[in-house]
Amino acid sequence: MSDPLPQGAIIGILGGGQLGRMLSIAAARLGFRTHIFEPGTNPPAGHVADIVTTAPYEDDAALRAFGNAVDVITYEFENVPTSALDLLGTLAPIHPGREALRISQDRLTEKDFLSGLGLHVAPYAAVDDAQSMAAAIEKVGTPAILKTRRFGYDGKGQARLKSPSDADQALADMAGAPAVLEGFINFSAEISIIAARSPSGEVACYDPGENVHEGGILRKTTVPASVKSALRMDGVILAGRILNELDYVGVMGVELFVTPKGLIVNEIAPRVHNSGHWTQNGCTVDQFEQHIRAIAGWPLGNGQRHSDVVMENLIGDDMNRVPALAAQAETALHLYGKADVKAGRKMGHVNFVTSSAKS
Amino acid sequence: MSDPLPQGAIIGILGGGQLGRMLSIAAARLGFRTHIFEPGTNPPAGHVADIVTTAPYEDDAALRAFGNAVDVITYEFENVPTSALDLLGTLAPIHPGREALRISQDRLTEKDFLSGLGLHVAPYAAVDDAQSMAAAIEKVGTPAILKTRRFGYDGKGQARLKSPSDADQALADMAGAPAVLEGFINFSAEISIIAARSPSGEVACYDPGENVHEGGILRKTTVPASVKSALRMDGVILAGRILNELDYVGVMGVELFVTPKGLIVNEIAPRVHNSGHWTQNGCTVDQFEQHIRAIAGWPLGNGQRHSDVVMENLIGDDMNRVPALAAQAETALHLYGKADVKAGRKMGHVNFVTSSAKS
Secondary structure (H helix, E strand, O other), X not given: OOOOOOOOOEEEEEOOOHHHHHHHHHHHHEOOEEEEEEOOOOOHHHHXXXXXXXXXXXXXXXXXXXXXXXXXXXXXXXXXXXXXXXXHHOOOOEOOOHHHHHHHOOHHHHHHHHHHOOOOEOXXXXXXXXXXXXXXXXXXXXXXXXXXXXXXXXXXXXXXEOOHHHHHHHHHHOOOOOEEEEEOOOOOEEEEEEEEEOOOOOEEEOOOEEEEEEOOEXXXXXXOOOOOHHHHHHHHHHHHHHHHHOOOOEEEEEEEEEEOOEEEEEEEEOOOOHHHOOHHHHEOOOHHHHHHHHHOOOOOOOOOEOEEEEEEXXXXXXXXHHHHHHOOOOEEEEEOOOOOOOOOOEEEEEEEEEEEOOO | OOOOOOOOOXXXXXXXXXXXXXXXXXXXXXXXXEEEEEOOOOOHHHHHOOEEEEOXXXXXXXXXXXXXXXXXXXXXXXXXXXXHHHHHOOXXXXXXXXXXHHHHOOHHHHHHHHHHOOXXXXXXXEEOOHXXXXXXXXXXXXXXXXXXXXXXXXXXXXXXXXXXXXXXXXXXXXXXXOEEEEXXXXXXEEEEEEEEEOOXXXXXXXXXXXXXXXXOEEEEEEEOXXXXXXXXXXXXXXXXXXXXHOOOOEEEEEEEEEEOOEEEEEEEEOOXXXXXXXHHHHEOOOHHHHHHHHHOOOOOOOOOEOEEEEEEEEEHHHHHHHHHHHOOOOEEEEEOOXXXXXXXXXXXXXXXXXXXXXX
């Protein structure tokens, strides 16, 4: 285990969106500087970072300069191209590590990994062509959902099958990309666990949040979740198993379905997670600082909940609500400084601090 | 009253120290960008600002470029040269306004202003030479403290008089600068009120903090303060009067002595204040965001205390305590990313979140 990062060390972050932005702020709070690597111009994270590199992930010279300029590398999204990671990995430590990325970059690999750990996942089967599609429907049944194995997010790269007759259209929607057919789960709630693990193996989980999605995008997270405490404990233990198995360093988001038979793992994200934004106003140390602490080799911080929170994403025209929200007593606004409002674009979020948690 | 600042607007901040740094972070949280103007290189605020201008306050061309590039101007210290303010004031609104700066830049003017409002201050008298010194000692008595009228901070520019025989030495310490002799106050505690006022006249005060100084530098602030609630209310009312009288916009720190005869105003600072750092972990909206909200013409946020906090400054070698502090459950660290540790230099602070406040 390496020494804790000293004051003034530079943390490299791949991706300059809102997660990189909030990671930068947390890093600054602990006396670190940040260097953002992002292909797009004027990234939200750049407003609060010390250095910004604007270059594509295929630019080896830019990657090399970035890797040489930073003390540790992390990322705000799991779809970092493998070739970039190969190069960067020779220049600086990357946390969370390659194994977590490899697994979470591919839905099939992820489900095999989770099943292999003895955790429950939805029925699933690989789909590469019409033949495997037929076999998958046979195994999984319908209704079901076909998802690309790689590069899906916020409901993109998905097609629903109400019945087997939708198979051809769904397959066409994948445009030849390898896919996974997932059976529908009859769940009463969706919750997520934001878990952190330090290089020394210390694990800390935040209270589970209860999520509501709309159109494949997270709309709202409520903490505490309306699930029994035994189930919350199951979720925490399960998340700890995943992190330990991967020798994980950093924060992970684990999405779970609550069913009559217990918890089913929907997916894992090897990064800070939208459903953990409530921690900014519910805990002394939020998920962003927890991630920075972990990748910097610091002890994990206090993630105990001091307040109940409802987090709501501000998507597209929701930004018109900002003046009214700013005038409400219980609101904490977190806006991303994005230049243009676009439909479906996450522009910010608001934490409604509904009460002090019972201590 | 002007319209609220829109998303993406640029807030200019004079001064790039830790207060500018934490103002930058708060501004980003609300979707604003910041532009730091600071004579020194590699300022702490620069790590989290969008743009940094490195130039002296006498560089009119740099000031003009800065003033033209920003939508509103604020500052992290009250000793901004008047000539710079004169120029900048023609280019962008400056909050808090010139009158608050004029008063707080001069201890004599400040005491005259506070007395004129009917508030209690320590006995004081102007000292310019040996003759006025003798008259001042006659009026104020000894022990007393001689302070330069301008540019004093953290105990600098001060000399103590135990008896009238110290007069010559104290006067020599001022090196010819106009000064004020202040009588000693027999106080049981020192508290401060962090108060905010918006352009619409809305005033919000945080709970008073109780301060302990060492060597003229703030060491610790404890909230809640160990003073009776009636006295807390007196402090809040008094702060509100000051802000209203000045038609003030932004956050002000008001330092008060608690005496058997009631509250005596020690000094006011027209900016976010070290004794308000506890708000970062005690309130949903901290003093930095409150200041940004006010100068941006937004409604003030929720400054209600959700947790009890003890804030302790990390000065010089206190940085050696950081690893141990990071491992303590109740600590929230805020480090300033300063390159060199120097004796007496504020390097960071720690908020000990001691319990959830009773709601």
